[in-house]
Amino acid sequence: MVHAMQDAGVVVTGAGGGIGAALARRFAAAGARVVVNDLDAAKASAVAGEIGAVAVPGDASAVVEQARDALGGTVDVYCANAGVAFADGDLHASLDEKSWALTWDVNVMAHVRAAHALLPHWLERGSGRFVATVSAAGLLSMVGAPSYSVTKHGAYAFAEWLSLTYRHRGLKVHAICPEGVRTDMLAASGSAGEVVLAPTAIEPEDVADALFQGIEEDRFLILPHAQTAERYRARGADPERWLAGMNQIQQKVEVVS
Numbered sequence: 001m002v003h004a005m006q007d008a009g010v011v012v013t014g015a016g017g018g019i020g021a022a023l024a025r026r027f028a029a030a031g032a033r034v035v036v037n038d039l040d041a042a043k044a045s046a047v048a049g050e051i052g053a054v055a056v057p058g059d060a061s062a063v064v065e066q067a068r069d070a071l072g073g074t075v076d077v078y079c080a081n082a083g084v085a086f087a088d089g090d091l092h093a094s095l096d097e098k099s100w101a102l103t104w105d106v107n108v109m110a111h112v113r114a115a116h117a118l119l120p121h122w123l124e125r126g127s128g129r130f131v132a133t134v135s136a137a138g139l140l141s142m143v144g145a146p147s148y149s150v151t152k153h154g155a156y157a158f159a160e161w162l163s164l165t166y167r168h169r170g171l172k173v174h175a176i177c178p179e180g181v182r183t184d185m186l187a188a189s190g191s192a193g194e195v196v197l198a199p200t201a202i203e204p205e206d207v208a209d210a211l212f213q214g215i216e217e218d219r220f221l222i223l224p225h226a227q228t229a230e231r232y233r234a235r236g237a238d239p240e241r242w243l244a245g246m247n248q249i250q251q252k253v254e255v256v257s
Contacts, residue, residue: 004215006031009071013060013110019133019181022204023079025051026212032077035067041081061110061194064117067151078118081133085148089180105149111158119166126170132159133209136179136188136225139232143250162228163220174214178207178224200225 010027013022016038028034034053038044041057050053054070056063060082068075084106086099106191111132122128138156141149156175171246180201193203202224210224223229235242 008032008076009065009074010077010079011035011037011067012079012201013037013063013076015047016040016145019204019207020081021047022208023081023211024053026208028053033071035070037063037067060106061113064114073120077129077131078114079131080114080193081188082110083107083133085145087144089191095199101149103147108154108158111155115162123166128170129172130162131176134159134175135178136177136228139177139228140235141246142255143246173220174211175220176207176222177228178202179228181207
């Protein structure tokens with residue numbers, strides 16, 4: 001795998017910290033030429049300086065062309081990692097449409113825009129790799145976070161569509177679906193994160209390890225938490241039982257809140 005990534009041009013969005021920074025470090029350690037993207041220019045520069053990468057701060061939806069230039073004209077791997085989450089679970093009491101619109105734009109449309117910009121070159125040359133940081137919320141939902149759950153389902157569906165549509169033309173797609181990861185996003189997730197995610201949370205570096213193993217094995221679905229696969233199977237096999245179980249978790253969250 002180190003050899004496969006040697007000198008590859010890699011872009012990681014949302015890489016100023018957390019999972020994105022871990023991915024950027026792992027690709028750089030494998031010999032890739034890395035572009036570190038983040039809205040926070042100082043954080044992007046700090047990570048880039050640490051690993052010998054190039055910082056391209058700004059909106060993840062519009063980074064492809066600048067990142068391509070920084071890499072000498074070619075992006076080999078694009079990690080659509082930037083994401084936002086809101087603890088907006090009290091939907092019956094209020095509806096913050098601005099938060100919903102922002103979540104949709106960052107968690108889904110940024111992926112769509114990046115793929116739109118990357119696909120012509122990738123399909124012409126017959127190779128490219130698109131990595132979407134989705135979250136297990138895209139497979140299983142997440143109590144207390146409706147906009148996050150809905151948009152992560154969208155991110156997963158888009159990654160799936162890319163794979164089924166273009167794999168015969170050389171496109172490799174990976175959907176990373178971790179449960180709790182010890183990042184600032186988990187720290188800000190409130191009581192739902194404390195009850196559901198924190199007990200089994202892993203480090204961002206564990207997510208990077210899982211991705212590289214998945215790339216080695218040429219797998220679309222990357223599950224850093226072993227239990228996610230069984231939960232996904234249970235959801236599909238018996239939706240009523242699964243929903244009842246999730247509602248029990250919701251009730252526990254309400255007690256803690």
